[in-house]
Amino acid sequence: MVLVSVDDHAVEPPHLFEGRLPERYRDVAPRLVRKDDGTDVWQYDGREIPNIGLNAVAGRPPEEYGMEPTSFDEIRDGCFDIHQRVRDMDANGVIGSMCFSSFPNLCGQLFARSKDKDAALAILKAYNDWHVDEWCGTYPGRFIPLALPPIWDPQAMADEVRRMAAKGCHAVSFSENPSKLKQPSFHSDAWDPFWAACSDEGTIVCLHIGSSSQLVITADDAPIDVLISLQPVNIVQAAADLLWSPVLRKFPELKVSLSEGGIGWIPYFYERVDWIYTRHHAWTGQDFGGKLPSEVFKERMVTCFIDDTAGLEQRHRVGLDTICWESDYPHSDSTWPESPEFVMRAFDAVGVPDEEIDAITHRNAMRHFRFDPFAHRPREQCTVGALRAGATDVDISLKSVGKRPQATGATDLVGIATRRS
Amino acid sequence: MVLVSVDDHAVEPPHLFEGRLPERYRDVAPRLVRKDDGTDVWQYDGREIPNIGLNAVAGRPPEEYGMEPTSFDEIRDGCFDIHQRVRDMDANGVIGSMCFSSFPNLCGQLFARSKDKDAALAILKAYNDWHVDEWCGTYPGRFIPLALPPIWDPQAMADEVRRMAAKGCHAVSFSENPSKLKQPSFHSDAWDPFWAACSDEGTIVCLHIGSSSQLVITADDAPIDVLISLQPVNIVQAAADLLWSPVLRKFPELKVSLSEGGIGWIPYFYERVDWIYTRHHAWTGQDFGGKLPSEVFKERMVTCFIDDTAGLEQRHRVGLDTICWESDYPHSDSTWPESPEFVMRAFDAVGVPDEEIDAITHRNAMRHFRFDPFAHRPREQCTVGALRAGATDVDISLKSVGKRPQATGATDLVGIATRRS
Numbered sequence: 045m046v047l048v049s050v051d052d053h054a055v056e057p058p059h060l061f062e063g064r065l066p067e068r069y070r071d072v073a074p075r076l077v078r079k080d081d082g083t084d085v086w087q088y089d090g091r092e093i094p095n096i097g098l099n100a101v102a103g104r105p106p107e108e109y110g111m112e113p114t115s116f117d118e119i120r121d122g123c124f125d126i127h128q129r130v131r132d133m134d135a136n137g138v139i140g141s142m143c144f145s146s147f148p149n150l151c152g153q154l155f156a157r158s159k160d161k162d163a164a165l166a167i168l169k170a171y172n173d174w175h176v177d178e179w180c181g182t183y184p185g186r187f188i189p190l191a192l193p194p195i196w197d198p199q200a201m202a203d204e205v206r207r208m209a210a211k212g213c214h215a216v217s218f219s220e221n222p223s224k225l226k227q228p229s230f231h232s233d234a235w236d237p238f239w240a241a242c243s244d245e246g247t248i249v250c251l252h253i254g255s256s257s258q259l260v261i262t263a264d265d266a267p268i269d270v271l272i273s274l275q276p277v278n279i280v281q282a283a284a285d286l287l288w289s290p291v292l293r294k295f296p297e298l299k300v301s302l303s304e305g306g307i308g309w310i311p312y313f314y315e316r317v318d319w320i321y322t323r324h325h326a327w328t329g330q331d332f333g334g335k336l337p338s339e340v341f342k343e344r345m346v347t348c349f350i351d352d353t354a355g356l357e358q359r360h361r362v363g364l365d366t367i368c369w370e371s372d373y374p375h376s377d378s379t380w381p382e383s384p385e386f387v388m389r390a391f392d393a394v395g396v397p398d399e400e401i402d403a404i405t406h407r408n409a410m411r412h413f414r415f416d417p418f419a420h421r422p423r424e425q426c427t428v429g430a431l432r433a434g435a436t437d438v439d440i441s442l443k444s445v446g447k448r449p450q451a452t453g454a455t456d457l458v459g460i461a462t463r464r465s
Numbered sequence: 466m467v468l469v470s471v472d473d474h475a476v477e478p479p480h481l482f483e484g485r486l487p488e489r490y491r492d493v494a495p496r497l498v499r500k501d502d503g504t505d506v507w508q509y510d511g512r513e514i515p516n517i518g519l520n521a522v523a524g525r526p527p528e529e530y531g532m533e534p535t536s537f538d539e540i541r542d543g544c545f546d547i548h549q550r551v552r553d554m555d556a557n558g559v560i561g562s563m564c565f566s567s568f569p570n571l572c573g574q575l576f577a578r579s580k581d582k583d584a585a586l587a588i589l590k591a592y593n594d595w596h597v598d599e600w601c602g603t604y605p606g607r608f609i610p611l612a613l614p615p616i617w618d619p620q621a622m623a624d625e626v627r628r629m630a631a632k633g634c635h636a637v638s639f640s641e642n643p644s645k646l647k648q649p650s651f652h653s654d655a656w657d658p659f660w661a662a663c664s665d666e667g668t669i670v671c672l673h674i675g676s677s678s679q680l681v682i683t684a685d686d687a688p689i690d691v692l693i694s695l696q697p698v699n700i701v702q703a704a705a706d707l708l709w710s711p712v713l714r715k716f717p718e719l720k721v722s723l724s725e726g727g728i729g730w731i732p733y734f735y736e737r738v739d740w741i742y743t744r745h746h747a748w749t750g751q752d753f754g755g756k757l758p759s760e761v762f763k764e765r766m767v768t769c770f771i772d773d774t775a776g777l778e779q780r781h782r783v784g785l786d787t788i789c790w791e792s793d794y795p796h797s798d799s800t801w802p803e804s805p806e807f808v809m810r811a812f813d814a815v816g817v818p819d820e821e822i823d824a825i826t827h828r829n830a831m832r833h834f835r836f837d838p839f840a841h842r843p844r845e846q847c848t849v850g851a852l853r854a855g856a857t858d859v860d861i862s863l864k865s866v867g868k869r870p871q872a873t874g875a876t877d878l879v880g881i882a883t884r885r886s
Contacts, residue, residue: 263652267751269745270705273708273734281698312733312775315774357779357782376745
């Protein structure tokens with residue numbers, strides 16, 4: 045088995061911006077500061093971002109999961125150190141990984157809130173250069189590069205997509221719902237320069253759950269389990285919003301990835317949108333050019349899952365060609381360091397043939413994200429077994445770092461989300 | 466095949482309150498008024514409720530679906546006339562039906578907004594009496610009675626649940642999210658008298674999509690198709706909210722129905738909540754007494770679907786004992802007058818054996834809702850074939866009543882929802 049994960053997370057190291065910015069912006073670059081209470085924060089544009097990694101709890105016992113580790117001492121080195129990251133990937137049998145950003149938020153919302161947009165653009169470009177050249181570039185063939193876009197300026201987004209494509213980066217993060225970020229919605233033509241650039245360059249647009257800076261809160265006194273259960277709701281909304289918008293029909297080459305979205309809800313979603321189309325298009329005026337909405341989804345949306353037996357059982361309803369796999373390292377949903385065992389258990393439970401396993405574990409990801417690890421090393425050295433054989437010395441035992449006061453109610457989380465957004 | 470539908474809708478006839486209220490409340494009772502522009506509205510407590518039926522479009526061509534028919538002349542008599550309703554049920558092969566309210570909203574939100582709560586309680590009781598005695602009582606063995614609760618007073622709710630149970634009514638509507646109605650959430654103990662009464666009386670609590678008076682709006686300029694696609698999102702939220710709340714654990718006999726909620730999303734939901742429980746309970750403190758959340762769901766939640774092949778394929782994952790069927794007459798999602806054909810096509814597509822078809826089409830509904838049509842007529846006279854044989858003269862052809870200006874954007878709908886809530 046060969047594993048390529050299309051959703052993991054980098055925790056940015058303190059030195060990220062060193063030597064990457066023109067002199068006039070050096071003083072305004074985000075900087076990591078250790079506070080008197082021992083927490084590490086990024087300071088930027090008059091703000092303090094108290095989380096260094098969203099729930100970066102890989103390698104810790106579940107009793108110590110809370111919402112946020114608050115210092116680099118509390119997280120595994122693989123979160124932020126590229127050499128240790130690759131070792132952790134080896135120990136988990138993962139050959140390839142695409143990593144989302146942490147402190148700038150999932151699609152760079154932080155930079156969009158900056159007062160000085162020229163500085164913000166320079167900083168965002170420096171971030172992207174670090175991501176491609178250092179994070180992904182240190183170990184060629186191990187990472188799928190992923191750009192952040194300057195979401196306050198669609199033309200600048202288009203320019204950055206083209207600049208990054210020239211550097212070999214063919215994936216870009218964007219918001220699952222820009223209207224929640226006080227930007228135009230998917231139904232506006234404001235984003236057309238961006239969609240056009242992605243379409244031209246063969247760059248896949250990745251919408252990650254949480255990239256609207258909105259949490260699904262049922263009630264102020266709801267326990268945190270409710271909020272965690274409902275995280276996928278945002279991506280279902282994004283899928284519906286995008287599918288009925290003009291975007292996919294206007295840019296017929298464009299592909300979109302629903303990152304950390306899961307797959308088990310999709311067959312139900314297909315039936316619903318096809319029913320709505322068949323039943324209502326006569327008065328709503330929707331037109332998919334002779335196709336059903338589900339067919340358009342299958343052709344244009346890329347999906348992924350961590351551990352989703354119900355979804356795998358219905359993989360042919362979902363569309364086998366759309367399904368990729370993810371590890372979500374180092375978040376609390378991650379199956380690290382036992383990802384191969386988790387995913388094989390699910391494959392075995394529903395009887396997935398080898399050829400389909402290959403499609404789901406790496407071939408679909410290689411095609412949709414234009415990534416070819418086999419160009420860098422022979423396939424037989426990319427397997428779970430081969431990678432793990434070279435990483436037997438990696439310590440994967442759980443490490444306690446002590447327990448902190450934790451947020452356990454939705455209201456606490458609203459506070460966290462507000463600080464973050 | 467025998468069909469019992471656990472989710473249909475009554476459009477209230479103008480005479481509803483006649484002779485049912487003490488004299489001092491007769492002047493304040495809701496009254497139906499035909500306006501100069503030909504629309505019919507309910508006037509109550511200084512408000513006008515402009516819709517007589519939420520999307521009551523059965524029997525009209527899809528080109529004429531809009532959001533709201535506005536007069537009784539535009540809707541099928543079966544919407545509001547009990548004799549014609551039974552004829553429409555016969556023509557569709559449906560022996561039993563549970564009907565939600567229309568103008569008072571799905572769980573009586575309208576009455577909760579009244580200034581004079583004594584009057585509101587009297588009016589609500591009159592409504593319930595009409596529903597049980599006239600709507601359901603005219604044709605014994607054809608309807609599952611469903612009470613509205615006075616949601617502004619948990620003790621009065623408990624009293625009404627007991628009063629209605631004494632009249633043979635063992636189902637009550639409630640809000641999928643009372644906190645969105647500015648009431649305490651499921652996590653509060655404020656509702657305990659209500660839950661206790663339902664538990665004692667064997668009364669099932671029905672949470673219908675939309676009963677939080679909230680629509681899922683992705684963006685102001687999103688087309689209406691997005692909103693329609695996302696209607697089930699509210700019920701997914703309700704399921705998570707209730708499952709992690711103390712309610713089901715505090716009242717171990719209580720059963721809850723997720724009305725018009727669909728079933729295809731449930732296997733995915735189970736995997737998610739079980740994963741969250743297994744992974745996070747050590748720090749969130751959740752405890753299901755040795756069970757998994759999905760097991761508690763299967764024992765205590767009742768589900769239903771209109772047309773959901775993906776869900777039927779995974780019926781054993783959903784829990785065969787939980788699944789009921791619904792027709793949703795006269796709303797636009799209804800499969801009337803071809804419900805038997807729709808549901809058999811789905812059964813055939815995934816190969817459901819006869820015994821399981823019986824459970825899904827009527828046996829589960831009979832057990833969960835304490836309804837026994839066979840006590841009123843022999844089973845062989847309750848089948849689709851027998852009912853249709855007696856209704857060959859019912860005109861089921863589509864009837865055009867002309868096209869009105871229609872709401873087609875989310876903003877229009879927000880307006881409608883606001884007027885309604």
